[in-house]
Amino acid sequence: MATKEAGRASGARITWVVVLIALSVLLNYVDRGAIGVAAPLMKDDLQLSATGFGVAVSAFFWVYAPACLFVGWLCDRFCVYRVFALGVTIWAVSTALTGFVGGLASLVLLRLFLGLGESIAFPGSSKIFAAEVPAERRGIANASVSAALAFGPALGVLFGGAILGEWGWRAVFWVFGLVTLLWLIPWQVAAAPLRAQSIAAPPAERVSMARLLRIPTLWRMGLVHFLSNYGFYFLLAWLPLYLVGTRGYSIGEMTVLTTLSFTTQGVVALGAGWLSDHMVARGSHEGELRRWLMIAGQLATASAIAGIAVADGAAMLALWLVVAGIGTGLIATNLFAIGQIFAGPRAAGSWVGVQNALGNISGIVGPVITGLIVDYLGGYGWAFASAAALSALGALLWWTIIPDIREIET
Template identity: 30%
Template structure:
């Protein structure tokens, strides 16, 4: 850092960027949630069967999970500003025009279109974190932007319910879609792919960012490593396996939890609505706090980056394993307390999960690595509700389903302890032709 940079008061533009990343994820989840809230009216208006409505609700995941990797590749190649901006615009338009749907087929098509757009959100955010934030701030920013998903799941639902009561469901889709369009306009004016290109980032902030960047954050966008080679590295497997198991558990809170509280714990609909939102609301703040705390631990120098990531992953997942204890709670209140504790633990782990792509990805492949991780993890979101339903259907109770969920968390702990290796940028040997050219260039330079 130069003397001039040291003398300046550091600007904080990167935290405005973090706020925009958070808003993108919050809007992402708001637009996913609208259909769930409007489902009874849509099902009635179009005379859809329960099976057809289930297909409509799941159609989003078909494209969302499959396109995570392609979205990451595009973000690394063309820049996160273009890809994230286009992604938000795409899914916002898909949401806004849902009011023009004419029946089952058009609803399915529009939900697939929504998934295509939303696939670009998390991979792009991970890439932005790698370029705009030093390593000792990445868990904080990961906790910030991922906490937007909890807001979308907990707060948006009652707000959307109010809009549905005041407006027609078609108007509600148009209003929520407009949120993302406004976000896109702000994004285009205020964001740059590189902090060095931003007019409001001063030398002190730029030096702070660059001093804490890993070698994989270089601004050269050339990439010669085939994405398939990522699957040869143990850390990529560990990240995917662990996040799959975390997401398996996380989706319980936005799929089966209301049914559990009503049927297993005897709650009325109003009480259930409040209690079901508590785990998401509490975990939203827990995730940001956990990310901040882990960055403070790493910055102190007491633990290496590997030890810090593993510590918070294991602590968070140990908390998450209490989902199994909720099955045996004597009262509904205690069950909800344990579920809040479990969901908070999942977000403690998530603050590290979303920091890992920037920590381990090869140069200019952060969004790609994040896409691989999120694609596999969302398979947990697809499989989890199905398996839980099958266990509940076979046993007539949620006890075995919650115990099974807890067992998967234990496996996730073992995975992160032993399969996840040293947290550092992955390096691959260059292809033979590139290596030959490199050696020739070195020889010419010596000559």
């Protein structure tokens, strides 16, 4: 772990880097979720079926998931700060160009490039956090990213909904892409002194990908990551379309309801990060604490997805959306922190790259499964049921198959 005494960077410098990483993840989920915000108008304008829309959402993950493997490897061997900037550039340009698409083929192509660029976010941030952030601050560092992960969709829906209603769906992508490009300016300033002080592992200390892939715990983490992601991605991609197309809410009402859930997620993520750091500093076992927070998050998410499907009226729907925010907030704060614990500073980029790649297979198969269910089974009922069941299964597996959470000898 890098410290000021080791000559890596001052606490103030790393704080600014953590803030900018959190901001990048916020923009990451604004841009990633833009397709869901634009869906009520874009789907009809481009004449997409539910299955076609599901394919477009899924296309992001065709590249994103495998790219996480390669990007994690890059982060452990080269300057993570430069790799991070390159990834942001690719995804920002891809977002802006999506505003010019004319059909499914061009939409899928740009979703592929978006996935390539956005694959830097979690391997890159985990590499920096594992190397630079002490254990008693790991919770709040990851919570800042987790809160951004939630506030990104919330702000994306809030501002994207306003842009959608005023200027149409194409402007959503133009504005979001431009704002992300502007992030590169403060990043270049904040990271400049750090680029010369590489936190890449020396050649003699590097952990090969083949060695990592022989660790059973990594595969188990990939499985529970898949189940943790499934419910969140289901809500992120399909909730706006479901609320407008099936429940009959206006775009304005959809914006308020969806923003409520993501805002709750962000607040809970920050609170859980602060509380977990406080408890670790007072002597709690960090690994077991984070395991039980994951179990609670999975159960809350499963209950909320089931509740949304049967909610009668806006008040009950809002209540279940708050519960969904609580569940996903607990999950997001601890999911990558646990991966960082298992990997340690030497292998954090590669470990989280593999874990995130396996976990995001849910993003490949989930949207297509949901689209097929909606098109061929006549509604969202079975889609909600399957998402709730998989989230509940995640709680069980976090309890039963994940071993003692501590750094693994690599």
